[in-house]
Amino acid sequence: MKPLWRINKYLYKYKGLLLLGIVFTVISNIFVIIPAQLVRIAIDYVVESFSLYRPLMQGGMGEIAREIFLEYVFIFGILILVMALLRGFFLFLIRQTIIIMSRRVEYDMKNEIFEHYQDLPLSFYRKNSTGDLMARITEDVSRVRMYLGPAIMYGLNLLILFPLVIFYMISVNAELTLYSLLPLPILSVSIYFVNNLINERSEKIQRSLSGLSTFVQEAFSGIRVLKAFVREEDSARNFAEASEEYKHKSIELTRVNALFFPLIMALVGISTIITVYVGGIMVIEGEIGYGVIAEFILYVNILTWPVTSLGWVTSIVQRAAASQTRINEFLDVRNDLVSTENLEADFAGAIQVKDLTFVYPDSGIKALDQVSFEIKAGQTLGIIGTTGSGKSTIANLLMRMYDPTSGQLCIDGVDIRRYDISDLRKQIGFVPQDVFLFSDTISNNIAFGLDRPDQVLIEKAAKDADVYQNIVDFPKGFETMLGERGITLSGGQKQRVSIARAIAKEPRILILDDCLSAVDTKTENSILTALKRIMENRTSVIISHRVSSAKLADHIIVLSDGKIIERGDHDSLMDQKGVYAELYEKQTQSGEPIDG
Known part of the structure; x- marks a missing residue:
């Protein structure tokens, strides 16, 4: 849990939502327990009523007794329905507080990491791959959010519901409580191991999918080279092999997932059988009423998900801790x-x-x-x-x-x-050797260094960089959308747009880093002639x-x-x-x- 302490500042920031979530969880769980007690009272009432119903029938009071009996059963039914509706309402409020809190923390974390990334020096980016940077701001943050949202929500539910239910169960019958709960620890441990298998195989699938996506991206980005060397069949074969690996891993995960619910249902069924068997003996011996068995079966089912979630929550916390450790590694890097x-x-x-x-x-x-x-x-x-x-x-x-x-x-x-x-x-106006244009309009690319876009400056910069005529020849002119990394333009046009972007901000110092290497002699001379005027002052x-x-x-x-x-x-x-x-x-x- 130590790596996760770092995000306590966010929990403190949204403490209002967290505290409301705790309050709503307590109230919701009260409305879970009350229906079980109502069922016990209703069943005991029905059993006792039937014992009185026959003598009353013989005495001519049967119809009146039947109406009173049905009236009370109807009242019990209404009360149970009201409890269910109230519980559903407070479950809604729990999600509106704790899950929304987790989403807000996710938003804050992503902004914090992104701002930190931008603050780090160029040397940091030489040491770390773009894929790793992306993974930490997306996948790792999402895993931490799972801890802040579902894990906290279900963890709170377990911590509040379990003591409440156990207290009520023991207050009714301690011995039957012990027998009823025997399979639940086995259930929790089993779910923990099954979840670990699921997580392990899920990560393998994620890596396989990442490799598949990278392969497809490279194939599409390098489609010209691929076609020029007639490697379409090889590419399709390699894709099929990568897809086969992904399919195999997905099937393995499906097989493990197939264990999940049968395991839960089997152990819950065992717990129910034990409750009915031991409870039945106690009813025969006159220790408890019929309603207690029904009440305990409901309690066992109520506890099933919280106990099941214990293994799941533990697994989420482990994954979140590992992800937060990775996030902290980059957050601890300081800009020198x-x-x-x-x-x-x-x-x-x-x-x-x-x-x-x-x-x-x-x-x-x-x-x-x-x-x-x-x-x-x-x-x-x-x-x-x-x-x-x-x-x-x-x-x-x-x-x-x-x-x-x-x-x-x-x-x-x-x-x-x-x-x-x-x-x-x-x-400083800087034109890099490796031109990078954003997937945006030509106008916005040229105005990138300006605090406020100025069309006059944009057009002047385009003319000075000898790219104005090329731009206006496009159907949409300056509003032409560029593809990824400016793929819409030729090499020389990209260089000149990059030059226009540098001079549009009217810098005091202009640095051209081998930026004319992709243009022909005529274009180079025209750009240099224009730049000579710009460089005068x-x-x-x-x-x-x-x-x-x-x-x-x-x-x-x-x-x-x-x-x-x-x-x-x-x-x-x-x-x-x-x-x-x-x-x-x-x-x-x-x-x-x-x-x-």
Whole structure:
């Protein structure tokens, strides 16, 4: 139970609903017990009435006695019906309090976890898979909700009903109580083991279903590759094998489920037989009346579900504790990227980098080694290098996705650790190498960084990124819905929409992280021409492995294995006839990739 203590804050938050639920549970259980007593009184009344009925019939009073007798039986019937209706009403109120409380806690937990996820640094996402993150916010939270809702509800019901029923049973006849309840502990233990089997096989089915879903998702996402390599039959065969495994596990679960109710009914039947047998002997010996047997049979049936639920509740609590442990693991992860002063200021855009060294904490790879450079406000820096040279790492450090291992990174002479992180990132326009567009309209994708969507800014950004004409050519224009990850657009169009999204927020610093790699030379030149106008009053960083993207920069640095090996402007670097000049000549001779 220790991992579950963490959610006591939610129980305290919704203590009103919980306390009402307890009160309603007590009242509901009172209306469960009273009908059993009414049945005992009614049966004893019927038996005694029959013993008096015959003499009265002989004395000519039979019809009057019969009317009185039926009147009382009718009253008992009405009272039992009223008790049942009242119990049903309070059961409704129990669900309206405890189950609603659990749903509200589930809502709060999911929001807390999601907010915590968003607060965690990029390094956290490099270490953990998306599937695991999803499982903890969905499946694990749902299991905890089962503890907060059904488990607490049935647990309270057991704790309240069991003592009440046992007290009444003992007050009527202690010996018969002992015999009647003999099979119930066996029932509870049996249900516990059966539930564990059910849970174990359910988890296997869940994993199998997850694998099946992943397979289908990959098949549909990669349908072009699948068709191009003519692997439809293989794919269908693999799906059939995965489905066969899922079917086999489902049948195994069904077989275990088939034990559940027969087991309950068998043990309840045994308990009823014992009650009738022992009670019958006691009736013959004159120790109890006929009504007591009926009352005890009702009590046994009343206790069946609470005792059955004991095993079920125990299993739910175990699963919830395991899930809460998994949730706590991520909630205990703290973001080490914190602002030292929460400083907010409008940037001029001057960037100073001194002896910057960075080692990725998860892999131990040294991405940057003693890198130093400076960009004056409004200037453009080009960063050139091959794959793995550390270009994108500089972008991540400027955005403060990571903190440097050593060295200093300043904006306007102030260490970026002192700035408020959100304010820092709001003033930087970032176009990532791996374009990600949301399943939303083109307009909303471009306006993603704006606090309030402005159609004028959206259209201006689209024109500057040279994607406006492509957008207006769509039947719905800017209201065109993009598919998953922007699949509706071509590679070049996605890149340009991503650029439009970055410049729409009118940032003081613009970072282009190899974002022109998917566009052809003509489109690249038109975008760079447009960007040149935009970059006039903004500090810009153009990161690329293509020399053509960075040749218009005021200053260029060439990276290799995390170190600066050349620096200067385009002309001076060409005169040096070093790595930059060699890259330029190779790329010019090989031609540029065509936009598809």
